[in-house]
Structure formats: structure tokens, C-alpha cells
Amino acid sequence: MKPEDRIDERADAPALLVRVPLQAVRGRGAASRIAHRFARDTRDRLEGADDGWPGDAHEADSEDAQAAPPATEVLHETARSALCRNDSPDIPFIYSVNPYRGCEHGCIYCYARPTHSYLNLSPGLDFETRIVAKTNIAAVLRRELARPGHVPSALSLGSATDCYQPVERTLRLTRGLIAVLRDARHPFGLITKSSGVERDIDLLAPLAERRLVAVYVTLTTLDAELARRLEPRAAAPHRRLRTIATLAAAGIPVGVSVAPQIPFLNEDMEQVLDAAYAAGARSAFYSVLRLPWELDALFREWLEVHYPQRAARIMARVQDLHGISAEARREGKSYTGGFATRMHGSGHWGDLLRQRFALACRRLGLNRTPLELDYSQFRPALARGQGCLF
Template sequence: MPDGTAFLDTPGAEPPLPLPPAARKGRGAGLNPPNRFERSAREAFDDGWGTLEAAFADLPPLPTTLTKDHAKSALAWNESPDIGFDRAVNPYRGCEHGCVYCYARPSHAYLGLSPGLDFETRLLFKPDVAALLEKELRRPGYVARPIALGSNTDPYQPVERTLQLTRAVLEVLDRFDHPVTIVTKSAGVLRDIDILRRMAERNLVRVCLSVTTLDARLARIMEPRAAAPERRLAAIRHLSETGIPAAVLAAPMIPGVNDSELETILERAAGAGATSAGYVLLRLPLEIKQLFEDWLARHMPDRAARVLSLIRQTRGGALYDSRFGVRQKGTGAYADLLAQRFAVAARRLGLERRGGGTGALDCSRFQVPQAAGGATQLALF
């Protein structure tokens, strides 16, 4: 396992971390806010004797712990009208990449954990995810539509190098001729290029690399354990040259932080071979508001107020609007301008062409392969 990674047998084996006043080295969040479902919360305070300063001085790096998630299902279903898929597989819960803005952070509260540092240090993994998926695909009446791999957390986060759960899922989908879309911030997707190449030949896969910024310094503080921007662009190039459809997702666009890079990100991705593109405006549901405000205060104190003001201009005066249809794009003049900029750039670069969406993948090939052990008597008729 990666250095500093440990295993736990069951969720909730140890209490949540106290609320630290500063970020840990190599981690994105600077806080570990209380679980919103708990009736009580703990908060650090200074008793006047300097004990708080001493307790949090020179905090050691936080290790990553892994807990087995004994899930009963591999497929997660959704009916959201503004999401382009209705089913997904997430081999992991929590994500070590540590992106401070990650919209999935609040989901960690359902596990009794904090959406802050817990989300990026206390991960759950599904050891039986591939077997569960195969069982579900074999169910009578199952109708194939593209599966989104990693819709909640990144399927190629660092622990995947050892656990290889994402690869096991791809092997199942390959055998079943089942279409899949992948979204990742990791060049680790290239490890599975042998499977992806086979699936691409049957029009069964599309890989989307999320590129938030081209500024390596900014990337290190926004998404500390994700692949460097240049490595993601190199991954797009390698996928494209291998015949695997590659897309770029400029997300999230944060007003006053990285939104000025939108056109450049699209240009570099198109030059690397991307054939389609998308973008998403920063989303700050639930605890992410607090985490993001703390991050701004620590890393960009000179423009924190301006950034928050711009965000409110795209959210009707609030920091977030959760309504379907507007939550990913925002409203108002600033959001409209961002949408127009994307449309113009995508059209100019040929990134708006048809064929980039999940609907372009071939669902007609899906077939249930013969189960291990040979043909059944029924299969002979």
C-alpha cells in the first residue's frame, strides 16, 4: 500500500478527528467539521493557557486508512434530470486526491464521518465490487445503458494502484460487452489501456479527464494528490493515439480563481486529441461551503471576499443553488458569460461535435456470457 496507509476492519472503528485549525501537509481540507447528523459536536478552544496552540503545533501528516465496505450492490441508480447517466459504479467511498471543492464530500456524513479531512483520509473500499456487478448484470430483464465509473469519487485514486478494483470492474464490463464512461483526474487510467483499447474497438468506452487548471502551483493546493495537469493532458494524448475516445472536463470553474483558464484548457486538450468537452461551475453544497471558505482564507486571503462575491452572483445571492438545471451552470450575467465563452471555444476547437456523449456508445452489443462451469441444460435448448 502507499506509505502511511492502514486498514481497518469495520467503519467507525475510531472516533472522528478533533477540529484542527490548520491544514495537514499533503491534504486539501483544512478542517474536519462535525458530522451534520450528530446531535453533539466537539470544537477546539483556547483555555487561556496556550494549550490549543501547543496541541496543534507541527501536526504530523495524516495517514490514509482503508476500511472494507461490505456493500450489497455495485450499481448506484439516479433519476437526476441534469445528469447524463442513470447508473454508476463507485469502487471507493472517499477520495485521497483531496480536492477541496469536491461535491461528493457531504456523502461521507452518511458513514458517520466528516466531509473534511475524514473524506480524504478515511476511505472505504468494496472488495467484492466486481462480483456484485457481474451478479447484477446477469439478472433477468437487465437492460444495458452506459455505466458511469467513478461518478462520486475517482476510480483511479492512489489506492487503486494496489487494490485494482477499477480494473476488476472493467474486466467484467469487457466480458459483458457493456458500455462505460470514466471520469478521472489521474493518469493512472493508462494502466488499463489494454482493456480500454479492446472496448474502444467495439464503441463501448469513453474516458474523460478532468482538468481544473494548468497552473501546477494552484493544482497542488486545490487537488494535492491528483495527477499534475500536464500528466492529465499527456494521458488524453496517449488515449487518443491509441484509438480510445477522450474528452476533457474543465471542472469546476471557480470565479476569480481558475475561470480565466477555460479557453486555454480547452485548447490544450483539443491539441492533445480530445474530441469533446464539458464544464461545471463550482458547487458548494452543505459542508463544502465552510471547507472552501477556510481554504480561500488560508491560500488566497487577498481575494477571498471577491471570489465569494462572484460565486454569489452566479447563485442568486447565495453560495449555492441546488435546483436541477441550474446547479451545474449557475444563473446571472457572470454564469451566462462563462457559458457563452465555453460554447464559442468548443465550437472553434471542434469539441462540440456529436459523439462525445454517453448516447454515442453501443448498448446493443450487451450479452450475458456463459457462467463459469459450462453450459446449463436450459442453454442447450
């Protein structure tokens, strides 16, 4: 029995199979608050099923509920650390800094969704409606960069959740981090789907002149309708292209991420690269869809809501990309986290994606000149607010 099917077990009624389809939530990526993996009690049903209790999720079908989708709540947190060290060999940076947990953009494919489980929150709707802001993150980063033992290495802003999601407009935590990195002359890269990065060009452009920053804009597809479903509160594709052009015009090195690649869904990789290059991007990278932990069930749920006719075919190809055996497929497994293949996939479909990407980049001239940031300028004394003679 599928999770959205249930049996009417009232004593005065015959056994009936009642199907209550899950509804898309306006302006959100996930359609439910799926239980996280640490929850003690879970129920095998979709959020849209009606258990007959007041306030049940089934009320989302009413006009009032549709008119009032879940509001965003911002939770404030005092961070104990800022720099997160990465030891994965398939990730090109050593440190990451994330001023927020959760992301209002609501990208259904986001590999960071399962991290909300550590907060006892759902990787589904909670991830995109309950945002944690690390209000002291800039001060903590300044302190960590000033430590005598800190060695400047590749650092990424916004690797887990978008550092320019809507709440950044008022909290300005990302801008504070950029100011600290500027003061310390510490090189960094940042990645975003938001046009909000344009606000900080006044900080980024001087850093670019000194080879201290690079910006990457994620452009999953040029299909506006698909983007609205995949990434409901991120900037529209045409707006992201304008952001690439604006950054390039300001002299800031800008690249494009065509990630994730989802079989039979966003199949316009070449067109995206063409448009990004025309806008001013000169580097590019991609990855395939990854479905760790609760993200597997969430993505399947999303497919059933938006693309039910293609759901089985898409999932079969995702399993092919990650080399899932027939036995593992029968157990419902869709992903393995091996460093060798998790980013670009394996087998015939993984090879095809690699060839398509390489040919398009070669034709356009993307990645022709590697971008090298200058780590020799870092000065911990500047991070402490002291003067420096060099």
C-alpha cells in the same frame, strides 16, 4: 466573532481576543475535520484553535506535526449493491458504480465530500484520509448485470470519487469492474484526474474498438500551484495532458472536463481546452462550483487559508452564479440545488461562462461529432460466465 477567534475566559486573566489561524495540512485539501451535519455535538471553532487539551489540533503548528501529516487509512467494506441509479435530469448517465468512498486526491471542491457524513465521518480531512474500499464490488456488479431485467443504459465509473485514486494501485477494484463490463459487453464511461488509467489501456483499447467505452480526464487548470492547492494528490496538470495523449494514441475516445469553474480562481478555461485538444481530446464539458451541505463551510475555510484577500469576492460571485438572493446571502447561503441551473449557473456570470465555453469548443472543433456507445452488444449471459451464440 469569526470561528477562528476566541476569548480567553480564565478567571485570572483579562478578556482577550486570541486569534489562532488555521494551518494548511501538507498534502491535504481540507485543513480541519469539520463536524458533519448529523453530529450531536458541534463546536463553533476551527480545527486549529487551542482548547488547552492534550492532543489538540493546535499541535499541528509544531515541526513534528507538520512533518507527519494525517496518514491514509483504508477501510474494507462488503458492498450489498454496485449499481446506483440516477434520476437527476441534469446528469447524462443512468447508472454509476463507485468502488471507493472518500478520495485521497483531496479536491477541496468535491461535491461528494458530504457523503462521508453518512458514515459518521467528517467531510473534511476524514473524506481524504479514511477511504472505504468495496472489496467485493466486481462480483456484485457481475451479479446485477446478469439479472434478466437489467436494461443496458449509460453507466459511469468514478462519478462520486475517483476510481483511480492512489489505493487503486494495489487493490485494483476498478480494473476488476472494467473486466466485468468487458465480459458483459456493457458500454460505460469513466472520469478521472489520475494517470493511473493508463495501466488499464490493455482492457480499454479493445473496448474502444467496439464502441464500448469513453474516458474523460478532469483538467481544472493549467496553473500547477493552484492545482496543488485545489487537488493536492491528483496528477499534475501536465501529467493529465500526457494521459489524454496516451489514451488518444491508443484509439480510446477521450474527453476533457474543465470543472469546476470557480470565479476569480481558475480563469484559464480557454487555455485548458486548447491544451486538451492539442493532446487529443475531442469532447469537453464543464460545470460550476457547487457547495452542498458541509462543503460550503469547508470551501470558505480553504479560501481563508489559501486566498484570504480574494475570499469574499469569490464567494460573492459563487452566490451570483447560483442566484442567491440578498436575504439568503445574509443567512450565509451559497448554493441551491435546482436542476435547471446548478451545473452551469445562472444570470450574467453563468451566461458568460456558457458563451466562453461554446466559443472555445466551436473554434477548436470539440464536441463536433457526438460519441455514441453501442448498447446493442450487451449480453447478460456473458455476465453470468455463460457462452453466447450472438
